[in-house]
Amino acid sequence: MADEEEFPQVIPLNVGGHAFTTTLMTLRRHEDSMLAAMFSGRHRATQDAEGRYFIDREGTYFIHILNFLRSETLPPYDISAQVYREALFYGILPLMEQLGEHIRHQFLSQIPSYTENLERMIEHARKEAMSAYGRYSKVPVCIFKNAFEQVKARQEDPDLDPTIAEEYVEEHECKEQEGIASFGPWVGIPTEGDLIECIILDLADKGYKCINEYEAGGAPTCKKFWVVEKPESFADASASRKSKIVCKKRLYHFRFKWW
Numbered sequence: 419m420a421d422e423e424e425f426p427q428v429i430p431l432n433v434g435g436h437a438f439t440t441t442l443m444t445l446r447r448h449e450d451s452m453l454a455a456m457f458s459g460r461h462r463a464t465q466d467a468e469g470r471y472f473i474d475r476e477g478t479y480f481i482h483i484l485n486f487l488r489s490e491t492l493p494p495y496d497i498s499a500q501v502y503r504e505a506l507f508y509g510i511l512p513l514m515e516q517l518g519e520h521i522r523h524q525f526l527s528q529i530p531s532y533t534e535n536l537e538r539m540i541e542h543a544r545k546e547a548m549s550a551y552g553r554y555s556k557v558p559v560c561i562f563k564n565a566f567e568q569v570k571a572r573q574e575d576p577d578l579d580p581t582i583a584e585e586y587v588e589e590h591e592c593k594e595q596e597g598i599a600s601f602g603p604w605v606g607i608p609t610e611g612d613l614i615e616c617i618i619l620d621l622a623d624k625g626y627k628c629i630n631e632y633e634a635g636g637a638p639t640c641k642k643f644w645v646v647e648k649p650e651s652f653a654d655a656s657a658s659r660k661s662k663i664v665c666k667k668r669l670y671h672f673r674f675k676w677w
């Protein structure tokens with residue numbers, strides 16, 4: 419049977435070797451969280467040699483969990499992702515929700531001209547709708563996490579065009595130029611699919627109904643490639659020293675629905 423008397427009102431904690439002191443009320447703030455469950459009286463809590471309640475978890479960011487439980491204080495912006503993982507572990511959904519917004523914002527802020535690109539998409543979609551009064555307008559959009567990929571080229575590769583310049587050139591007639599907007603490149607965990615979802619969500623926030631017609635990663639890429647010669651020192655005897663640099667820019671189609 420639950421015995422709430424089992425815990426004192428002031429709780430000494432040991433989180434992976436870091437000591438904290440808080441109240442039982444703070445730990446129980448969000449009743450669905452793991453911390454509330456741990457101090458509900460339904461489970462037996464582990465204590466260390468000093469009698470502090472022990473949580474076997476790296477404790478570096480725990481102070482931010484505690485600050486949120488105490489007064490809804492959010493951690494510094496630049497450690498949002500780290501604290502998000504802790505919030506996930508402790509099951510504190512309101513904190514996850516707020517930090518999720520930060521992480522999304524951090525991701526989008528490293529996409530060059532994100533907001534301008536959205537505006538360009540809207541402008542194109544509106545123009546097309548006005549000229550035809552159609553239910554839909556289609557907006558071609560270039561999205562790429564990495565602009566280029568380097569792959570090993572086989573000597574007999576039928577794709578290898580001997581007339582192609584041996585030099586890697588960034589400027590070229592790219593599919594990107596057919597797009598109304600161009601998103602990328604970026605680093606980190608988020609995928610092209612994540613960016614597509616962000617675009618659709620942000621357009622929805624502005625009141626536009628929009629879908630993407632391709633699976634993430636499924637839109638056609640630019641076909642352009644260059645053959646490059648690897649320096650002698652990197653070549654191993656058995657493999658070709660030639661490698662191929664492929665343009666990875668994909669052209670997606672977004673479809674706006676007007677009525």
Ligand SMILES: [Zn+2]
Nearest residue numbers: 592593640665
């Ligand atoms: Zn290209």
